[in-house]
Amino acid sequence: MDTRTLFRRNPDLLLEWDDDSGSVLVDSRSGRKFVAKPELVDLLGRLDGPLTADELNARWPHQTDADTTRTLLERLASAGIVRHDDKEDTEPAADGLTPYERACHAGAGRGPLPGTRRGTPPPARLCHPEATGTVPLPDARDLPSRALAEVLSERRSVRDFAAEPVPLMLLAAFLDRSARVRGYLPPRSYEQTQRPAPSGGARHSLEIYLVARDVEQLPPGAYHYDAFDHALHRLSDWNDDLAALQHRTITLPALLNEAPPAGLYLASRADRTGWKYAGMALSMIYRDTGCLLQTMCLTATDLGLASCPTGRMEVPVSAPFLQPYEQRLLHVGNLALGLPDPAATTTAPTPTELPAGA
Ligand SMILES: Cc1cc2nc3c(=O)[nH]c(=O)nc-3n(C[C@H](O)[C@H](O)[C@H](O)COP(=O)(O)O)c2cc1C
Structure with a gap:
C-alpha cells in the first residue's frame, strides 16, 4: 500500500435520520445508504481535506497504528464512503450542483414515495378570505x-x-x-x-x-x-x-x-x-x-x-x-x-448568427 495515497470524504455524503436504522449516511449521487456509527462520522468529519493515512492517524484519537488506519480507509474507499483524492476529485463538481441539489434530483428520480394519494386531496382553489x-x-x-x-x-x-x-x-x-x-x-x-x-x-x-x-x-x-x-x-x-x-x-x-x-x-x-x-x-x-x-x-x-x-x-x-x-x-x-418602451434600443443581447452547418 502506498503511504502517500491521499484520502478524503466522499463529498456527496449527507447525514440523514432514518426511521428504521437511526442515523444513516446517504450518498446523494448513488442513493446508497450506510449506517452512521459515531466513530465513522467522527472520522469523516476530519477527512474534508485530502489526508494520508498517517496524517489522519495523527488526528484521529481512535487509531494509533497508521497501517490499520490505511487498511480501514481502503475498505471505506471500496465501499464509496471515502475517495482517493485524485485530480478529478479536487476540482469543483463538474455539474455545478451541491450534494443537496443532487440528493433532491436523485430523490425525484425515485419518487413518488409509497403511500401518496391518501386522504382528501387539497382543494384546487385557494381563497383569501382576508381580501379587502x-x-x-x-x-x-x-x-x-x-x-x-x-x-x-x-x-x-x-x-x-x-x-x-x-x-x-x-x-x-x-x-x-x-x-x-x-x-x-x-x-x-x-x-x-x-x-x-x-x-x-x-x-x-x-x-x-x-x-x-x-x-x-x-x-x-x-x-x-x-x-x-x-x-x-x-x-x-x-x-x-x-x-x-x-x-x-x-x-x-x-x-x-x-x-x-x-x-x-x-x-x-x-x-x-x-x-x-x-x-x-x-x-x-x-x-x-x-x-x-x-x-x-x-x-x-x-x-x-x-x-x-x-x-x-x-x-x-x-x-x-x-x-x-x-x-x-x-x-x-x-x-x-x-408596455414596452417604444424609444428603447433594446437592452436584450442580439444572438450572433450560427455558422453554416452548426
Ligand atoms: C427560470 C428563469 C429565470 C430567469 N431569471 C432572470 C433574472 O433573474 N434576471 C434577468 O434579467 N433575467 C432572467 N431570466 C431571463 C433570461 O436572462 C433570458 O431568458 C435569457 O437571457 C435569454 O434571453 P431571451 O429570453 O430574450 O431569449 C430568467 C429566465 C428564466 C427562464
Missing part, C-alpha cells in the same frame, strides 16, 4: 391574437418598459389566456383542473399574485388572481414593503433602471402537488413553474406586452401580504410586466 375587495376582470376574449410561429420568433425577455400604465384590458387578456381555469378534470374528487399551461398530474399548485404599481383602473397594491372567477382579490395597499419586495424580486435581479409597472409573484401551494408526488414534488413544482412562465411570456409577446422572468426565490415566502400563508406557500418565481 374584488375587481372583476373585463372580458378580453375579442382581443386579436397572432400566428404562434410569429409569436415564438418574437419572444424576448424585455427589460425596457414604457412609463405608462398597463391597460387593464391587456392584463385581463394576459391572465385569461395564460392562467385561467377552464374546468375540472375527472375524477372530480381529485381536485384536478385544466388550465392553459400544463402541470404534473394536473395538480396546478401555482398561485399568481399581482404586484401592481401602475395598472389602469387598479389602485396600486397587491392582488391574488382568482383563476376560477377571473377576478383580482385585493390583499394590500401599495406601501414601502411592497416596493421593497418588487425591488428585491424583480428590479434588482433583472437589472432594471426602475420598478416595472407590474410584477407577478408566483407561489406554490406545495401540498397540492405533494398529495400525489411526495418525494418528487419539489421538482414537479419547479417544472410547472417553467411551463407557466413560458406560457406567460408567449402570451405577453402575443398581446404586445413586455415581460421578463426573474429566478429570484425568497425563503420563507417574504411577500408581506402572504404572511399568514408562510408555512403553506413556496415562492418560486417572478415576471416583470408592462
Whole structure:
C-alpha cells in the first residue's frame, strides 16, 4: 500500500435520520445508504481535506497504528464512503450542483414515495378570505391574437418598459389566456383542473399574485388572481414593503433602471402537488413553474406586452401580504410586466448568427 495515497470524504455524503436504522449516511449521487456509527462520522468529519493515512492517524484519537488506519480507509474507499483524492476529485463538481441539489434530483428520480394519494386531496382553489375587495376582470376574449410561429420568433425577455400604465384590458387578456381555469378534470374528487399551461398530474399548485404599481383602473397594491372567477382579490395597499419586495424580486435581479409597472409573484401551494408526488414534488413544482412562465411570456409577446422572468426565490415566502400563508406557500418565481418602451434600443443581447452547418 502506498503511504502517500491521499484520502478524503466522499463529498456527496449527507447525514440523514432514518426511521428504521437511526442515523444513516446517504450518498446523494448513488442513493446508497450506510449506517452512521459515531466513530465513522467522527472520522469523516476530519477527512474534508485530502489526508494520508498517517496524517489522519495523527488526528484521529481512535487509531494509533497508521497501517490499520490505511487498511480501514481502503475498505471505506471500496465501499464509496471515502475517495482517493485524485485530480478529478479536487476540482469543483463538474455539474455545478451541491450534494443537496443532487440528493433532491436523485430523490425525484425515485419518487413518488409509497403511500401518496391518501386522504382528501387539497382543494384546487385557494381563497383569501382576508381580501379587502374584488375587481372583476373585463372580458378580453375579442382581443386579436397572432400566428404562434410569429409569436415564438418574437419572444424576448424585455427589460425596457414604457412609463405608462398597463391597460387593464391587456392584463385581463394576459391572465385569461395564460392562467385561467377552464374546468375540472375527472375524477372530480381529485381536485384536478385544466388550465392553459400544463402541470404534473394536473395538480396546478401555482398561485399568481399581482404586484401592481401602475395598472389602469387598479389602485396600486397587491392582488391574488382568482383563476376560477377571473377576478383580482385585493390583499394590500401599495406601501414601502411592497416596493421593497418588487425591488428585491424583480428590479434588482433583472437589472432594471426602475420598478416595472407590474410584477407577478408566483407561489406554490406545495401540498397540492405533494398529495400525489411526495418525494418528487419539489421538482414537479419547479417544472410547472417553467411551463407557466413560458406560457406567460408567449402570451405577453402575443398581446404586445413586455415581460421578463426573474429566478429570484425568497425563503420563507417574504411577500408581506402572504404572511399568514408562510408555512403553506413556496415562492418560486417572478415576471416583470408592462408596455414596452417604444424609444428603447433594446437592452436584450442580439444572438450572433450560427455558422453554416452548426
Ligand atoms: C427560470 C428563469 C429565470 C430567469 N431569471 C432572470 C433574472 O433573474 N434576471 C434577468 O434579467 N433575467 C432572467 N431570466 C431571463 C433570461 O436572462 C433570458 O431568458 C435569457 O437571457 C435569454 O434571453 P431571451 O429570453 O430574450 O431569449 C430568467 C429566465 C428564466 C427562464
